[in-house]
Amino acid sequence: MPDSKEIAAAIQQACQQRGWGPSKLAREVGIAEGRGPHGVDPGGVRSVKVRTALDDMCTRLNRYAGLPEADELRHTSARLLA
Structure with missing residues (x-):
């Protein structure tokens, strides 16, 4: 399992790639998680x-x-x- 520094670095990288802040990233991850692999039910x-x-x-x-x-x-x- 990755440690907290690795997780923080992954979050920062994802935010920078998308031009989002951490809150927007968290919101989008939550939305994507709710959709599952095939999109919204x-x-x-x-x-x-x-x-x-x-x-x-x-x-x-x-x-x-x-x-x-x-x-x-x-x-x-x-x-x-x-």
């Missing part, structure tokens, strides 16, 4: 609580139209709800 989000939370988040994000971060989150949630 074609059935979409099945949990009613998760679907409701995503709907609520989309509604709240509409208040911040024009902000790139809000637009990105809105698009991500729309993909999950599709």
